[in-house]
Amino acid sequence: xxxxxxxxxxxxxxxxxxxxxxxxxxxxxxxxxxxxxxxxxxxxxxxxxxxxxxxxxxxxxxxxxxxxxxxxxxxxxxxxxxxxxxxxxxxxxxxxxxxxxxxxxxxxxxxxxxxxxxxxxxxxxxxxxxxxxxxxxxxxxxxxxxxxxxxxxxxxxxxxxxx
Amino acid sequence: xxxxxxxxxxxxxxxxxxxxxxxxxxxxxxxxxxxxxxxxxxxxxxxxxxxxxxxxxxxxxxxxxxxxxxxxxxxxxxxxxxxxxxxxxxxxxxxxxxxxxxxxxxxxxxxxxxxxxxxxxxxxxxxxxxxxxxxxxxxxxxxxxxxxxxxxxxxxxxxxxxx
Numbered sequence: 001x002x003x004x005x006x007x008x009x010x011x012x013x014x015x016x017x018x019x020x021x022x023x024x025x026x027x028x029x030x031x032x033x034x035x036x037x038x039x040x041x042x043x044x045x046x047x048x049x050x051x052x053x054x055x056x057x058x059x060x061x062x063x064x065x066x067x068x069x070x071x072x073x074x075x076x077x078x079x080x081x082x083x084x085x086x087x088x089x090x091x092x093x094x095x096x097x098x099x100x101x102x103x104x105x106x107x108x109x110x111x112x113x114x115x116x117x118x119x120x121x122x123x124x125x126x127x128x129x130x131x132x133x134x135x136x137x138x139x140x141x142x143x144x145x146x147x148x149x150x151x152x153x154x155x156x157x158x159x160x161x162x163x
Numbered sequence: 164x165x166x167x168x169x170x171x172x173x174x175x176x177x178x179x180x181x182x183x184x185x186x187x188x189x190x191x192x193x194x195x196x197x198x199x200x201x202x203x204x205x206x207x208x209x210x211x212x213x214x215x216x217x218x219x220x221x222x223x224x225x226x227x228x229x230x231x232x233x234x235x236x237x238x239x240x241x242x243x244x245x246x247x248x249x250x251x252x253x254x255x256x257x258x259x260x261x262x263x264x265x266x267x268x269x270x271x272x273x274x275x276x277x278x279x280x281x282x283x284x285x286x287x288x289x290x291x292x293x294x295x296x297x298x299x300x301x302x303x304x305x306x307x308x309x310x311x312x313x314x315x316x317x318x319x320x321x322x323x324x325x326x
Contacts, residue, residue, distance in 0.1 A: 005186060008211055010274045012264025013257060014190060019268070021186070023168060027177060034306035037324060045323040048171055086267055091301035092288050093263055094176060096256040101175025104249055105182070109310030111173045117303045121294035125255050131284035138254035140280045143197035147272030160208045161200060 010153045019064050020090060024049050028057050029066070029087060030094055034112075038080040039072070061087065096125040173316045182227050183253060187212055191220050192229070192250060193257055197275075201243040202235070224250065259288040 006014035020026055027047060031037040037046060044054055058081050061067040066087035072078040095114055102110040114123040127135040135141065145154055169177035183189055190210060194200040200209060207217055221244050224230040229250035235241040258277055265273040277286040290298040298304065308317055 006190065009190065011190070011193070011261075012269050012273060012275065013193060013261040014264070015268035016260045016264035017189060021184075021189075023184070026180060026184075027169065027172065027174070030174070030176060035320070035324065042324045045326060046320055088301045089266060090263055091304050092290055093256060093259040095290060095304065096259040096288060097179045098174075098176040100253055100256055101177070101179035103252060105178035106175050106311050111175060111309055111312040112306045113309040115305050115307055116292040116295060116298060117305050119292065119294045121292050123290055123292050123298055123304050125259060126289050126291045127255055127258060127286055128289045129279040129282065129284050129286050131282045132279060135279060135286055138251045141254050141258065141286050142278050142280050143275045144278055146274055146276040148269050149274040157198070157209055161198065161205045163208060 010149060012148075016093070019060075019066070022057065022060075024053060025057055025061075026090070026094060026097070028054070028061075029083065029090060032067070032081065032083045033088065033091060033094070038082060039074065039078045040081075041078065043081075066090075092125055095123065099125055173312060179256070182223075182229070185220065185223075187216060188220055188224075189253070189257060189260070191217070191224070192246065192253060195230070195244065195246050196251065196254060196257070201245060202237065202241045203244075204241065206244075229253075255288055258286065262288055 006018055020029065024047065028043055028049075031043060031046060035046070037043050040054065040058065043049065043058070044051060047054070058067065061081070062069050064086075065084060067081045067083055070080045070082055072080060098110075098112065098114070115121060116123050127138065127141060129135050169181055183192065187210065191206055191212075194206060194209060198209070200206050203217065203221065206212065206221070207214060210217070221230065224244070225232050227249075228247060230244045230246055233243045233245055235243060261273075261275065261277070278284060279286050290301065290304060292298050
């Protein structure tokens with residue numbers, strides 16, 4: 001967990017990155033969600049990640065409610081780490097990041113494709129306008145303050161940028 | 164840049180995270196894309212980020228083709244950092260991460276909302292099945308090997324996980 005690195009930010013993306021923005025976090029979740037990994041040794045062997053780092057990430061996920069630790073049922077009694085609904089809700093972000101990599105950093109083609117479990121057809125991430133439908137050009141997306149934005153924070157930010 | 168941290172991964176998300184997965188990377192891009200920041204001092208003041216870290220990120224973005232450095236036009240002659248199409252293509256991932264934070268870590272409501280520049284209506288990130296349309300339940304998304312997945316890598320991974 002990045003913890004309070006972005007504490008001065010009033011931003012939901014910053015909050016998300018404090019929970020899943022550390023090295024290996026999203027790759028561990030990817031393997032739990034899509035590769036069937038659930039035990040410490042599985043994550044460790046397939047990712048080749050240092051045990052202290054992996055331990056910290058799994059503990060952090062449990063603390064943040066992204067995973068649940070369940071008593072083990074395998075021969076060695078190793079606990080299972082199972083992704084919760086909160087963790088699974090990161091799938092859209094994982095798919096979107098994958099698509100960017102497919103487009104800009106995969107000269108041999110997409111290593112992984114996402115599919116719909118119920119029909120087997122490809123699943124992609126799309127930007128969607130409530131009025132116009134699919135938004136193909138990301139340059140057409142703007143940000144505006146929402147209900148959770150304190151007015152004084154916004155004024156302070158603007159003043160800082162223009163100084 | 165994380166550089167070769169995830170070098171053993173055959174994964175477009177890992178490639179994406181090597182380019183934008185370091186601390187502050189996505190927040191710098193967010194400010195460039197949505198808050199109008201383009202000069203070193205603007206990023207530095209609004210984010211409160213250490214100058215050596217900011218410098219490394221901006222240099223890395225230019226090297227990776229996410230930003231272009233343009234000769235300055237302000238009084239001090241500071242160069243501008245302008246997001247390229249490659250950088251702007253991260254908007255869907257930024258929107259998806261923001262939505263996760265809005266849902267799971269924004270008790271006061273969304274600080275920022277995205278809107279369509281052409282009509283002002285809300286823009287959201289959606290998972291979309293080529294056959295069924297919108298996929299609301301992320302549990303319905305599976306991964307399968309794509310054209311860029313070497314068969315030997317997949318076999319090796321599976322063997323490691325089952326060991």
